[in-house]
Amino acid sequence: MAKNGPISQINPSEERRYSLKNIWICSLALKLLLMVGYHSTDFDVHRNWLAITNKLPLSQWYTENTSQWTLDYPPFFAYFEWVLSQFVPTIVKNDGCLDIVSKGQYGLPTIYFQRITVIVSEIVLFLALQWIIDTSSSYSMKRRMYVATASLALSPGLLIIDHIHFQYNGMMYGILFLCLNSARLEKYLWCGFWFSVLLCFKHIYLYLAPAVFVFLLRSYCLNLSWNKRKNIFINLLNLIQWRNSIKLGVVVIGVFAIAFLPFYNTLPELFGRLFPFSRGLTHAYWAPNMWAIYSFVDRVLIQVYKKIPVSRFFLLKIFKFDSSLLQNDELLKTSTRGIVGDIEFFILPQITAKLTFLLTLFYQIMALIPLFLQPTYRRFIGAMTLCGYASFLFGWHVHEKAILLVNFPMTLIVCRDVKLLPAYNLLVACGYASLFPLIFTCNEWLVKVIYTFLWYIIFYFNFKKVTRIPKNKTSGVIVDRIVNGYILSFILVLTITTLIDLLKNKYHVLKKFEFLNLMIYSTYSAIGVISSWNGMCWLYFVDDSIWNDST
Incomplete structure (x- = not known):
């Protein structure tokens, strides 16, 4: 995947070869093959949202409850569903796609239509990733970003969650990468704009909001220089860059106003849907x-x-x-x-909700302190990654799918230093392995296992090939071997859980342990993710050379 040869021999015209177009075409073929495969109840969730936004006035979107799958995403996603519903063909309407019922009754036309909407919406992700490559400053950086963005475009997490299980995460992460690349290019207003849009699409990204807030505050809204010639009052007044702060405030408030003001009559119901605190740990x-x-x-x-x-x-x-x-x-x-x-x-x-909140807040604040003191782009991505870790590891009622909040931002900086690779490899291996129980049908079992295995092998070697090796790098062979050994042990986990699935109908005793496989997967993956977090924390707080944009 990555191209060999001395950088000095590369002319500018050859840099244009780093395009994700072929990767998009190849992934499209696989996704089309999966259209008639297994889908979870999330499919009927989004079908119901299509029906609600199409058939009912806006004032009833967040109060309608015929189905248990009530609309519980922020307004921009509701608008998105409304737009999709305008393109529903007659044959799909007749199939029951837009019926408001307690349980959807639909066939292949509806399945094809909704699958296609996921595939089309993912264009946002590919455009954002291509923009990251195109705006990289040098050939070597384009090379690294090509490997990183290709790994994201082909992510097993997106394949499992979006194209089998059924969701629209690809588009969401595309918007996130528009935000992150805007930050890298010092387009701070665009960074604030895209993240505000993202929050109005899906509020789970609030987990990452503290890092975005501190980065924009420190980089764009504050001026911490002190002029000894001026009096204290003037210096204190100049600490805030008022013009920048006002512009950013107008952008952010404007986005939220467009999203929420049309629902001013039903705001209590809307926020009740977004934050259902009645769920357990x-x-x-x-x-x-x-x-x-x-x-x-x-x-x-x-x-x-x-x-x-x-x-x-x-x-x-x-x-x-x-x-x-x-x-x-x-x-x-x-x-x-x-x-x-x-x-x-x-x-x-x-464990109480208050305790999980305090633990999450504590570890996020610890990550934000270095970002406030050193507001570089790489430090920003590192802080965002640790905010994702903290929310995932200590949060209340965390979904296993939220592991992508940690994995995706970290991918953008993993090529920065070879010392990041062990933590990253452990994170993606255990994170993607933890998604396997979401897909439990026989036909898709082979797809998820083989695809994830091939993805890991291909990008394991490609990341090693392009990752920067600093001159003062100390030996990390032992750490690498421990990490690789733990990841290889997943073969044993997969074998045991598969045998249990195959034999549980034959041996009655296994039916008493119906949740044993889930416990094995979650415990194995949790050890790996926690270990990855420990490694990332050590590098973030101890090794400053990784986070300096000038090196």
């Missing part, structure tokens, strides 16, 4: 974060308590839990449904 399938490990330990302690009588005294003394709950097998099976009132943990102390 985890899903039935734990996202691979700190709470997956916490939940795993709780489940292990339950078995220790039930199987080893001598342990009961010590466990009761240490954790002071209600032992009568452990006698209810049905309750044990439903301990992580994520519904208010359910018991989340039986032996370990309960």
Whole structure:
């Protein structure tokens, strides 16, 4: 993929060869083949949103509740669904695509139409990635960015989540990359504009908002230089670049006004949909974060308590839990449904929403302090990555799909220094592996496994080929081998979980452990993601050379 040869022998005309067009065509062929494959309930979610925005006046979009799949994305996404609904052909309408019903009844015409809308919307991603390549400052940087952007364009995460499971994340991340490249080019107003647009499409990106806020505040709105010739009052007044701040404020407020003002009569219902605090800490399938490990330990302690009588005294003394709950097998099976009132943990102390918020806030603030002191583009991407890590690892009711919030920004800087590669490899390997349980049908099993494996092998070697190796780089062979060994151990995880799936209908005892595979996936992936976070934190706080734009 990456081109060999001395940089001095490359003339400017050859740089134009770094185009994602062929990659887009190849990926398009695969996505078209997957159109009639498995899709999750998210497919009916978006079908219902098409119907709501098409059939009802705007004032009812956030109050309609015929289906359980109520509209719960910000207004720009609702407008987007309305635009798509205007292009629904008659044959698709007759198929039930635009029916407001409790449960959608549809066939291939609707499936084809909605699949095509995902593919078309992903053009935003390819245009944004191509812009990153085209605006890179040198041939060597274009080469690196080509590998990085190609890995994003072909991401197994997008293939699994968008083109099999069914969502529109490709377009969302395209807007994010428009924001990030605007920041790199010091187009700060555009950076603020694109991120505001993104938040009005999907509010999960609030996890990344602290990094964007601090970066724009420090780079565009503040002037921390101190003129000794002027009095203190004038210096304090000049700390704020008023013209820049006003322009940025007008842009951001303008975007949100366009999004939300049409819903001024139903704003309470709208915000109630966007922030449903009635959900529990985890899903039935734990996202691979700190709470997956916490939940795993709780489940292990339950078995220790039930199987080893001598342990009961010590466990009761240490954790002071209600032992009568452990006698209810049905309750044990439903301990992580994520519904208010359910018991989340039986032996370990309960985790509150306030605690998850404080932990997330603490680790995000720690990442933002260096960004405030050194507001470079690379430091900005590093801080955004760590904000994504903190939200994913410590957040409340985290979706496993949110791992892309960490993976995608980090990809833009991984070529900056070879020391970033172990943390990145561990992140993408375990992050994408954690998405496998989303697709559980036999036909798509082979696609997700083979595609992800080939993607990892191809880009593992290409990243190694183009990543900058600093002169003072110390040996990291041991770390690389540990990381690679852990990633290879996923073959064992995949083998065990596949055998359990194949044999569970033959052996009745396996039916008692219906969530065992999910626990194995989430625990394995959580260890990898947490380890990756530790490595990234060390580099972010200790190795300043990685984050200096001038080197």
